[in-house]
């Protein structure tokens with residue numbers, strides 16, 4: 001911004017502040033100041049946003065259908081992408097306004113559970129930055145992911161009404177409202193558009209989130225008749241549809257309301273696309289060119305009911321033949337799978353689909369008939385066709401629907417895609433090998449480095465002599481030339497220390513726990529799930545505690561283990577793992593024999609904005625899922641980009657991280673997928689427990705009174721799952737005990753290596769320098785090139 005622009009910004013800001021509040025500047029609150037800042041920024045975005053919309057109207061565009069967009073906060077990110085972050089901070093400073101306090105005013109838009117939703121948000125940022133036409137379509141949940149707190153170490157969930165005080169980053173577009181018809185109700189879908197600003201390139205894409213509303217606020221007659229509840233019943237029923245994000249990560253919520261949410265947002269979105277196409281392409285009455293302008297990427301199975309919905313709209317509302325419509329669908333839809341866990345591959349009971357949209361069910365049956373017919377033509381028998389069917393017994397298999405109709409099926413990391421081809425969808429791969437492709441996930445460097453780690457960002461720009469790396473992350477590779485430069489390595493160490501100090505203060509303020517900023521910060525933040533194995537981490541801490549108790553002078557570099565993450569409210573064992581980590585933290589942190597060397601913190605309510613403080617401060621990134629279970633992971637990339645070596649298994653994108661940054665700069669441990677497959681049938685966790693004293697002592701602590709689960713039986717449940725299964729299974733489904741020894745050895749190596757400051761910094765540098773591949777800019781360009789066939793012009 002030049003001087004003139006700066007003055008104009010300040011003028012507009014003060015004008016907005018006073019106009020909106022009707023107060024004098026000095027009387028305005030922090031919230032007023034935040035609101036006025038949003039307004040002023042939105043005014044600046046507006047013009048480029050309209051220009052981008054107009055320009056892309058007649059261009060091929062990708063539509064990213066996702067039930068989740070885990071956006072986080074928008075203020076800082078928008079300022080970064082507009083290129084005015086430092087200036088605006090300075091301007092506010094001149095006005096006596098504390099920018100950080102204003103930033104803290106913004107609630108996270110937590111419209112997602114974890115990696116899948118955050119990936120969608122990163123893709124939005126990257127598509128805009130790479131000037132790729134991409135529209136996001138999703139749900140405007142009134143309540144985002146629950147707020148987590150701990151009582152006695154137990155997770156407590158509370159609502160997250162993130163828009164109760166308004167939402168400065170969305171524009172309500174009433175004129176684009178659509179009607180969504182369910183079997184038993186009709187609701188209005190009102191779009192709220194959020195601008196997605198590309199990094200300093202003038203491109204602004206749109207994220208359109210739909211909110212369900214009634215046609216009438218209340219029924220006057222009933223109200224007049226004193227039937228107050230009945231008068232607003234329909235309104236509540238409509239609003240219920242987008243009231244809350246289902247807090248399930250991976251587990252399938254078998255709820256009618258959940259399918260209603262899915263159908264609600266895809267129906268509104270499909271109607272939107274068709275209506276706009278008809279408005280701008282008036283002479284294509286049979287939609288012959290529809291596929292040339294549209295590609296719809298289905299983010300997991302959640303939006304897959306869009307397939308019958310497109311066919312319904314084309315057939316019932318626009319007079320196309322079924323075959324014609326199916327043909328269009330086959331050219332338009334592409335499907336991304338994010339998991340191999342069976343419980344997360346959605347299958348809907350047909351009666352529920354019937355209850356939501358009987359017409360879509362009818363169309364699904366028809367597609368299924370076409371599938372059977374065409375497979376018979378290929379020579380398959382009825383039984384051979386069975387695993388491909390879309391309707392199997394009384395369930396609709398949403399993945400089969402998308403694989404059959406979609407023209408592309410992708411996994412999200414190299415190993416994951418191989419598992420899809422070899423195992424999960426091997427039958428499909430045999431028939432349609434060309435549909436399958438890999439798109440390794442990525443993260444946006446703007447939020448996860450430029451914004452979250454200002455000191456490191458300035459350091460990189462200074463070392464490279466320019467900041468092109470911010471939109472071409474491969475340029476980080478040039479940092480390798482400093483790998484033997486002592487002063488650079490020392491600088492890097494100091495930057496990490498600054499970030500660790502910042503996190504330590506934040507933790508003291510928010511968690512009330514004092515940690516040693518000079519200790520190793522060993523961090524595992526992600527959703528809590530057995531396959532992610534937070535309990536392996538905790539068991540190892542119990543082991544360390546036992547060792548230090550026996551020998552307080554043991555040669556051990558002080559370490560702080562930090563956890564963060566939420567468990568699905570109905571997932572008893574995951575909640576038990578949280579309770580366990582909190583209980584171990586209580587015991588360890590209060591024990592003067594060990595607490596100078598060992599500390600454990602489970603931060604409350606881990607979310608995007610907490611992550612922005614955590615990733616830059618990590619020394620060690622814990623990525624310890626059972627090999628073959630984590631599709632990709634993206635937290636692993638955020639840690640890497642911020643210079644933390646990975647302590648990880650050969651799983652998901654860890655493998656690619658090791659390949660790019662070098663195994664010698666990371667810590668790999670644990671059994672491979674092949675090894676686990678080999679021992680699967682003979683695995684005997686109890687045998688390991690009986691022969692390894694360290695493991696036995698750690699596992700016994702779950703039930704021998706050392707740790708207190710307040711009679712919840714949560715620790716006994718974990719103990720049973722590990723070595724004493726009650727369900728006739730072999731126990732330890734996720735091979736925690738199998739990998740324990742190797743994990744422990746890797747930790748010992750880290751604890752030694754960390755003491756060599758230069759050598760450690762070198763590893764950090766090598767991770768940063770090789771993080772280019774994990775930019776979501778690369779991922780989105782791969783989608784655009786290989787799947788969408790959309791140009792990424794230099795805007």
Ligand code: RUG
Nearest residue numbers: 115116338339412630631632633634
């Ligand atoms: O568990 C996966 C992660 O491994 C992956 O990185 C992320 C983004 O691709 O998606 C996560 N995921 C998968 N979240 N939900 C599902 C299944 O619905």
